[in-house]
Amino acid sequence: MAERTLGVVLYPGFELLDVFGPLEAFGNLPGMVSVTMVAAQAGPVVSAQGPRAVADHGFADAPRLDMILVPGGIGTRDVVEDRALVDWLAARSGAAEIVMSVCTGAALLARAGVLDGQRATTNKAFFQWVADQGPKVEWVRQARWVDAGKYVTSSGVSAGIDMALHVIARLAEHDLADKRAGRELAENLARMMEYQWHTDADVDPFAKVWGLA
């Protein structure tokens, strides 16, 4: 698998597991994925739950990013109005190979306009608010994640882990030209994480819980 740089976007009020669930998978692929944390400025960024993570780069000095991960969290309510963040996302998404969101992170991609005309999903508990941020997006009400090619969006919080394993399998399959090898790489990661991977993107028990199915 060719080495790719993954940029994870942090902002005040990001949801912890939206970031660190996917990073438990992407972060355990040395030589294949190099992870960098990006925020408005380099330095500590407070999560929705209180603990702080450190941004390695500010938006202005972030390196070239092959992949971008946008978490959700209560902070999205404020940062959908943050022009600098939304414009940066629009610009960097254009240059990236794959752009992912977890949970309400899809609201930020929607505001950036990059999901227009595409299928996408988000957290089921706050579905309508996110959908309102992108009236031209084809929002999917029942999906663990939606793979629209370049843009891959997941449902709430834990769904980001399932999406990350899917993206890893897809990229490894592509690079190795071997579907089985891609799937095995992701399955090995899941075993190391002692995680029962939900491999079917269409199985979404939480759509029903939140009245969307």
Next chain:
Amino acid sequence: MAERTLGVVLYPGFELLDVFGPLEAFGNLPGMVSVTMVAAQAGPVVSAQGPRAVADHGFADAPRLDMILVPGGIGTRDVVEDRALVDWLAARSGAAEIVMSVCTGAALLARAGVLDGQRATTNKAFFQWVADQGPKVEWVRQARWVDAGKYVTSSGVSAGIDMALHVIARLAEHDLADKRAGRELAENLARMMEYQWHTDADVDPFAKVWGLA
């Protein structure tokens, strides 16, 4: 539920999901759990995967801790030899109501001597190495987590999320004197996280994967 302070121990090479999986649950109980991050010194601590989290306190100035969470990660190989960390764990565990470990974090509690004579579990891929750190511990080869009362230890990485939800249900049940209400609090958290909680501590598919069952 009475407010409790949870201290999460960070050290270089901690596993991201061991920390932030349980914190996704404990961190979403404002007024019930107050989270503080503790390390040798206050400031950034690098994870096994590269991203850094910020310690709010050094060991010397940590506040009173009602609960302690000890993550695992490749860094445990070094810090089992760190007398200051192991002695701090022994002292603070004595004063705490509940002490938890995730994955190879159990090796640190074992070295601190606090698990002697108790049932405990750990990551299944590195089971023997952890068991060797505490020859007087009653190591359980097949368990998603083990609740020995004050000490609650989980299997690898993702198992920490299941353990955290169990501990929350147990504490809420105790405080409210209502088993059903305790369980509902944890189930509501799992729904918010869109997480399918593995509620049976004895069901451990990974023991078989790693040849322990």
